Amino acid sequence: MNIEVRKTGWGRMAPGTIGLLSTILYNYMNTNKRYCLALDLKNDPVLIAEYETYHEAVWPEILQSIRSSGIELLEIYRVENRLFMIMEVNDNFSFDQKSIADAANPTVQKWEELMWQYQQALPSAKPGEKWILMNKIFDLTNS
Numbered sequence: 001m002n003i004e005v006r007k008t009g010w011g012r013m014a015p016g017t018i019g020l021l022s023t024i025l026y027n028y029m030n031t032n033k034r035y036c037l038a039l040d041l042k043n044d045p046v047l048i049a050e051y052e053t054y055h056e057a058v059w060p061e062i063l064q065s066i067r068s069s070g071i072e073l074l075e076i077y078r079v080e081n082r083l084f085m086i087m088e089v090n091d092n093f094s095f096d097q098k099s100i101a102d103a104a105n106p107t108v109q110k111w112e113e114l115m116w117q118y119q120q121a122l123p124s125a126k127p128g129e130k131w132i133l134m135n136k137i138f139d140l141t142n143s
Helices: 017-031 045-056 060-068 095-103 106-116
Strands: 033-041 071-079 082-089
Touching (some): 033 045, 045 071, 060 071, 060 095, 060 106, 095 106
């Protein structure tokens, strides 16, 4: 969720607006779940550059598939050939349902086949496993 504060600033908002925005933000932060996943790319600078180029213009059908599954935020970061994905999902999201929907969607399957040309499983991945769910080991809010 992006909340933009315009040049007018907080002080010029209509009475009650700050409270409403606070409630919306609180509900958003407390109802969405965050998942972090990892995957490697093949360690080839040309392939990595191509992979990043594809992600500058992800196919609209892929974006729709992501959004319709209940994923509200999805970011992918890279260091060397390691990818790190952050997903924030709503209560409608299920990894199992996303997997079933993706398997039934020819465009998603085409995208996944294309991306697999650039990706490689982590050494600890099970056969057929791509993105691996990471374990959270620290949370500042709980410290």
